[in-house]
Amino acid sequence: MMHTGEQKIQWAAQYMPVLNAIRERFEKEKPLAGQRIGMALHVEAKTACLVRTLAAGGAEVYITGCNPLSTQDDVADALREGGIACYAKRGCNTEEYYAAIDKVLDARPTLTIDDGMDLINRVHIDRRDVLPEIIGACEETTTGIHRLRAMQADGKLEFPVIAVNDTPMKHYFDNVHGTGESVLASIMLTTNVLLAGRHVVVAGYGYCGRGVATKARALGARVIVTEIDSRRALQAHFDGFDVMSMVEATKVGDLFVTTTGNCSIITGRHFPLMKSGAILSNAGHFNNEIDGIWLAEHATAVEHRDGIDTYIIDGKKIHLLAEGRLVNLATPKGMGHPIEVMDLSFAVQALSVEYVAKFGRSLSAGVHDVPTEMDEYIARLKLDAVGATLDELSAEQKEYMCSWNHGT
Numbered sequence: 379m380m381h382t383g384e385q386k387i388q389w390a391a392q393y394m395p396v397l398n399a400i401r402e403r404f405e406k407e408k409p410l411a412g413q414r415i416g417m418a419l420h421v422e423a424k425t426a427c428l429v430r431t432l433a434a435g436g437a438e439v440y441i442t443g444c445n446p447l448s449t450q451d452d453v454a455d456a457l458r459e460g461g462i463a464c465y466a467k468r469g470c471n472t473e474e475y476y477a478a479i480d481k482v483l484d485a486r487p488t489l490t491i492d493d494g495m496d497l498i499n500r501v502h503i504d505r506r507d508v509l510p511e512i513i514g515a516c517e518e519t520t521t522g523i524h525r526l527r528a529m530q531a532d533g534k535l536e537f538p539v540i541a542v543n544d545t546p547m548k549h550y551f552d553n554v555h556g557t558g559e560s561v562l563a564s565i566m567l568t569t570n571v572l573l574a575g576r577h578v579v580v581a582g583y584g585y586c587g588r589g590v591a592t593k594a595r596a597l598g599a600r601v602i603v604t605e606i607d608s609r610r611a612l613q614a615h616f617d618g619f620d621v622m623s624m625v626e627a628t629k630v631g632d633l634f635v636t637t638t639g640n641c642s643i644i645t646g647r648h649f650p651l652m653k654s655g656a657i658l659s660n661a662g663h664f665n666n667e668i669d670g671i672w673l674a675e676h677a678t679a680v681e682h683r684d685g686i687d688t689y690i691i692d693g694k695k696i697h698l699l700a701e702g703r704l705v706n707l708a709t710p711k712g713m714g715h716p717i718e719v720m721d722l723s724f725a726v727q728a729l730s731v732e733y734v735a736k737f738g739r740s741l742s743a744g745v746h747d748v749p750t751e752m753d754e755y756i757a758r759l760k761l762d763a764v765g766a767t768l769d770e771l772s773a774e775q776k777e778y779m780c781s782w783n784h785g786t
């Protein structure tokens with residue numbers, strides 16, 4: 379019988395038409411022949427499809443996880459059985475996590491792919507021995523891009539990195555719809571609670587927060603948004619959400635989702651104000667948005683369930699999901715973003731890797747945008763796959779749009 383990991387990969391592959399089209403071309407053209415690709419991504423079924431696409435393009439691929447709790451071990455096994463060097467393991471400790479990153483780097487990659495920038499960080503600080511052979515890299519998520527830009531501003535980033543996250547074909551769909559749906563799905567599967575009628579507090583009204591807030595409302599939740607950016611807060615207000623500070627929101631919230639990419643969003647200032655039974659979860663990249671250390675230090679007792687830690691504080695129960703790590707990936711039932719969304723994000727990744735392999739040597743060190751034509755090409759492949767047709771600008775319309783002479 380087929381291995382469960384392989385079953386998951388094949389299930390995902392059937393709904394990834396864009397990545398499949400790229401894989402077919404890669405198989406014929408072998409644009410990555412001679413490249414060694416080092417990756418630190420969430421090791422689950424859709425990522426496995428990306429790995430196989432890159433391998434089909436002729437690359438040797440070495441992969442580990444980018445979060446201690448997001449690896450699906452059966453998928454990692456299936457990758458290994460297919461001949462890919464995969465070092466990821468679910469539930470690894472910090473030491474094991476970085477040891478696995480080091481194993482990827484021992485392969486002396488020529489290209490790297492990160493989700494959160496831990497691999498690039500390791501290269502620049504502890505593994506400078508591998509720097510000279512790296513042509514360039516790709517980064518998947520907002521937090522990774524923030525870190526890379528900070529590194530660039532300090533003059534420390536030593537090779538070109540494509541900001542996959544920042545292109546419309548990634549964040550319009552992945553961050554908004556992918557995070558929105560998968561976060562709520564994972565919370566519902568882990569807790570079995572009803573969202574309708576619940577007060578859901580969403581911290582941060584960026585791409586991810588907007589997705590979570592909108593989809594929670596669609597399920598009947600009463601959504602409150604917290605922000606530090608006045609324009610984003612106003613946008614949330616005009617989108618029909620209640621906007622308030624976290625201190626105010628903690629008093630009414632039943633379920634909390636942090637999506638800020640910032641640290642210390644829910645802390646010791648907030649926990650004592652919460653209702654008993656409050657459920658806390660984080661969808662931002664790192665597990666520092668909710669202060670789990672404070673909870674552990676102040677609880678008189680802790681109950682552990684699959685994916686839920688319950689802290690008893692002053693007789694109240696505060697439930698923290700997935701140890702405050704990415705709730706859509708790190709709960710035992712979390713499957714990450716829906717397949718169709720990752721089809722687009724990983725199509726951007728695959729083409730960006732090809733772009734770096736071809737042109738990386740002529741790019742300057744620093745963060746670079748995904749070329750617009752590539753983004754449009756992926757959109758067209760997806761539109762073809764869903765059978766949608768587009769209008770085209772007529773000659774008259776083109777002329778009109780370029781003219782400043784037309785008026786009433």
Ligand SMILES: NC(=O)c1ccc[n+]([C@@H]2O[C@H](COP(=O)([O-])OP(=O)(O)OC[C@H]3O[C@@H](n4cnc5c(N)ncnc54)[C@H](O)[C@@H]3O)[C@@H](O)[C@H]2O)c1
Pocket residue numbers: 519520521522549552553557581582583584585586587604605606607610637638639640643661662663664704705706715
């Ligand atoms: N869970 C996932 O699968 C997934 C997917 C994509 C991105 N991410 C991660 O989610 C995080 C957010 O990504 P994004 O693309 O939405 O970023 P974004 O920059 O669009 O949004 C973040 C928002 O948080 C707000 N914010 C910052 N500090 C805050 C604070 N103290 N209180 C309230 N709001 C605050 C910002 O003003 C901004 O509006 C990042 O860490 C990113 O890496 C997770």
